[in-house]
Structure formats: C-alpha cells, structure tokens
Amino acid sequence: MTKSRESHLLSWKFWAGMLISLLAFWLALRGVHLHQVWDALLQADYAYLVPAFLLLLVAIGTKVARWEILFYPNRGIPYKHLLAAMGIGYLGNNILPARIGELIRAYVIGERASVSKAQALATIVVERLLDVLTLLLFLAFLLPALKVPGWMAQSFIVVGIAAPAATLVLALVSGVERWLMAATSWLEKKASFLARLRLSDGVEGFMVGLEILRRKSLLPALAGWSILSWVASGLSYYVVMLAFHIHQPVTTAFLVLCVTSLGMVVPSSPGYVGVFHYLTVVVLDLLGVPKDLALSYALVLHATVYITLSVTGIYGMFVESLGWRELAAGRVGEQ
Numbered sequence: 001m002t003k004s005r006e007s008h009l010l011s012w013k014f015w016a017g018m019l020i021s022l023l024a025f026w027l028a029l030r031g032v033h034l035h036q037v038w039d040a041l042l043q044a045d046y047a048y049l050v051p052a053f054l055l056l057l058v059a060i061g062t063k064v065a066r067w068e069i070l071f072y073p074n075r076g077i078p079y080k081h082l083l084a085a086m087g088i089g090y091l092g093n094n095i096l097p098a099r100i101g102e103l104i105r106a107y108v109i110g111e112r113a114s115v116s117k118a119q120a121l122a123t124i125v126v127e128r129l130l131d132v133l134t135l136l137l138f139l140a141f142l143l144p145a146l147k148v149p150g151w152m153a154q155s156f157i158v159v160g161i162a163a164p165a166a167t168l169v170l171a172l173v174s175g176v177e178r179w180l181m182a183a184t185s186w187l188e189k190k191a192s193f194l195a196r197l198r199l200s201d202g203v204e205g206f207m208v209g210l211e212i213l214r215r216k217s218l219l220p221a222l223a224g225w226s227i228l229s230w231v232a233s234g235l236s237y238y239v240v241m242l243a244f245h246i247h248q249p250v251t252t253a254f255l256v257l258c259v260t261s262l263g264m265v266v267p268s269s270p271g272y273v274g275v276f277h278y279l280t281v282v283v284l285d286l287l288g289v290p291k292d293l294a295l296s297y298a299l300v301l302h303a304t305v306y307i308t309l310s311v312t313g314i315y316g317m318f319v320e321s322l323g324w325r326e327l328a329a330g331r332v333g334e335q
Contacts, residue, residue: 017097017098017269017270018269020269020274020275021269021273021274021275022274023274024274024275024277024278024279025273025274025277025278027278028274028277028278028280028281028295028298029295031291032281032291032292032295033292036290036292036293037292037295037296037299040244040292040293040296040297041296041299041300043245044243044244044245044296044300045242045243045245046243046300047243048239048240048242048243049239049240049243049300049304051236051239052236052237052239052240052243052304053236053304053307053308055232055233055235055236055239056232056233056236056304056305056308056309057308057312058232059229059230059232059233059236060083060086060087060090060308060309060312061083062225062228062229062232063086063127063225063229064079064082064083064086065225066127066130066221066222066225066226066229067082067086067123067127068082069212069218069221069222069225070123070126070127070212070222071115071119071120071123072211072212072215072218073208073211074113074115074119074208077109077113077115078113080319081109081112081113081319081320082109082113083312083315083316083319084108084112084315084316084317084319084320085105085108085109085112085316085320086105086312086316087309087312087313087314087315087316087317088101088104088105088108088313088316088317088320088322089101089102089104089105089108089313090309090310090312090313091309091310091312091313091314091316091317092104092105092313093270093271093272093309094270094271094306094309094310094313095270095271096270097269097270102121102124103121105120105124106120106121106124107120108316108320108322112320116205116208117205118205118206119205119206119208121206122205122206122207122208122210123212125170126170126210126212126213129163129166129167129170130222130223130226131226131230131261132159132163132262133163133164133167133226134223134226134227134229134230135230135257135258135261135262136159136160136163137227138230138234138254138257138258139160139255139258142251142254142255142258146251146252146255146287147286159262167213170210170213171210171213171214173207173210174207174210174211174213174214175214180207230257233257233261234250234253234254234257235250235253236304236305237253237254237256237257237301238250238252238253238254240297240300240301240304241253241297243300244293244296244297244300246284246289246293246297248284248287248289252283252284252287255283255287256279256280256283256284256301259279259280259282259283260272260276260279260280260283263275263276263279271306272302273302276298276302277295277298277299277302280294280297280298280301280302281294281295281298284297284298
C-alpha cells in the first residue's frame with residue numbers, strides 16, 4: 001500500500017470514528033441536565049482517584065508480565081522495554097486513529113528487544129483474545145446476578161461465540177506452520193515482489209507468536225495474570241464510583257468494565273471518546289443510577305483511564321528516547 005493510499009485510509013477511518021464518537025456522545029447527553037452533571041462533578045471526592053490511579057498502574061504492570069510470557073520461546077526481554085512499548089502503544093491509541101498504537105507497540109518492542117515485529121504483532125493479537133475471554137468469564141458470573149436487557153445479553157452471546165472460535169482458529173493455524181511456510185515460499189517464487197517484501201520472514205515471525213497457544217503448561221500463568229489485571233481494573237472503576245457516592249455493588253463496576261472494554265471493537269475517535277461515555281451511561285441507567293450522575297462518573301472515569309495510559313506512554317517515550325513528533329506523525333514504523 002502506498003503512503004498516499006495508507007494516509008487516505010487512515011483519514012477515512014479517523015472521520016468515521018469521529019462521527020461515531022459524536023453520535024455516541026449526543027446519545028449519552030439525551031435526557032441529561034447539564035447543571036446536575038456539574039453539581040455532581042463539584043461534589044465528588046477526588047481523593048479516591050489516587051487509589052484508582054494506582055490500581056490502573058497495577059493492571060498495566062500485570063499486563064506487561066503476561067506479555068513477557070506471550071513472547072515464548074523468546075524469554076528474558078527486559079521489563080522496562082515491555083512496559084515502555086506497551087505504554088507508547090496506549091498513548092498512540094489515545095491520540096492516533098484506527099488503533100494504530102498496536103502497530104507502534106509491535107514496532108517499538110521489535111526494535112528495542114531485537115525480536116520479530118511480526119511475532120510481536122501476533123502476541124498482541126493473542127493478548128486481545130485473552131482479554132476478551134477473561135471479560136466473558138467475568139460476565140458469566142455477573143449476568144445471573146444482574147438484570148440486563150435482551151439486546152445486551154444477545155451481544156454478549158455473539159462475542160462469547162466469536163472469541164473462542166477465533167482462538168481455536170489461531171490455535172489450528174499455529175499447528176500447520178510447516179504447510180503455511182511451504183505455501184509462502186511457493187508464493188514468493190511465483191511473485192518476486194513478495195520475496196522483496198520478506199513475506200516469509202513475516203509469516204514465520206507471526207507463527208512464532210502464535211506458538212504460545214500450543215503451550216498448555218503456560219496457560220495457567222496467562223490466565224492468572226489476565227484475571228489479576230482485569231480485577232485491578234474493575235476495582236479502579238469501583239473506587240471512582242465511590243468518589244461519586246454511587247451506591248452500587250462492586251459487580252456494577254465490573255459490568256461497566258466489561259461492557260466498555262468489549263465495546264472497544266466499535267470504531268471511535270482516538271481515546272475512545274463518546275462511545276465509552278455512552279456505554280457507561282447505558283449500563284448505569286439500566287441499574288437505576290440517574291443519567292446525570294452516570295455521565296459525571298463516566299467523564300471522570302474516562303479522564304482517569306486516559307491520563308493514566310497517557311502518562312505511561314510518556315514514560316515509555318522517555319525510556320526509549322522516542323520523539324513526540326515521530327509518534328504524532330505516525331512514522332514509528334519507518335526504517
């Protein structure tokens with residue numbers, strides 16, 4: 001893909017995401033009294049944001065520990081490089097369209113840790129599947145205790161079928177590595193431009209990244225880190241809820257976490273603005289929380305998460321000596 005076509009594609013995704021975000025934010029504002037939102041913001045106890053911030057840092061730290069395992073059979077990648085690359089990826093998602101931060105993360109760790117960028121990208125794909133499966137596990141415990149509308153339950157069922165199916169497909173693909181490499185070599189012989197693009201290297205690296213799916217001995221550690229990470233995130237959501245004196249059980253915070261996190265598949269503006277707020281208001285409204293209070297909570301919760309991820313990214317840029325202009329221009333992947 002040429003740079004002009006790539007730029008056009010990113011531009012199209014950017015404006016589509018912006019449109020969806022604006023629509024979602026408009027829906028979140030329907031039936032809301034802005035003066036009551038402002039009153040709720042003034043009355044919140046912002047001291048609770050300190051433990052919320054710390055819990056989010058714990059969540060990020062456990063994700064880094066899990067990411068190190070995903071690089072099997074490559075082990076011993078310095079923790080600081082993993083944390084920096086993950087933070088830079090988060091920052092990229094906060095300021096750039098089309099979730100390009102994931103590609104930035106793969107590039108940064110590939111450069112700093114001397115691992116295949118294709119392998120790094122594969123680990124991120126597996127990481128996302130682990131996140132979805134963990135959130136679905138949480139929902140399996142939450143839904144019987146909470147009353148949710150049929151459309152929401154049906155959406156969860158669709159995701160509950162798609163995520164395990166995708167995991168199974170990737171596991172099967174990882175088991176036919178020799179056949180896939182042979183097919184790639186044949187294609188390179190037939191089309192020389194594929195050889196110039198080093199297609200075989202990319203496919204081989206990606207397959208190495210999927211090898212973790214066949215290592216049953218490592219699955220308990222991956223599951224443990226995944227659950228711990230999302231528990232820390234859920235508790236941070238609950239702590240922010242306490243700041244607004246929202247009298248709901250901790251299960252409500254975890255339901256908000258699950259819905260907003262799974263909703264990230266919906267295209268939106270950088271930083272997930274609008275869609276996050278709308279989904280938060282929808283969940284809390286269903287459980288009896290006034291919309292004005294729910295929107296106030298959503299605004300502060302989103303800001304807390306956004307700032308935490310951005311701070312982690314700025315730290316990563318400092319550690320890796322990555323320039324802001326390079327990141328903002330989306331040119332991290334250029335050699």
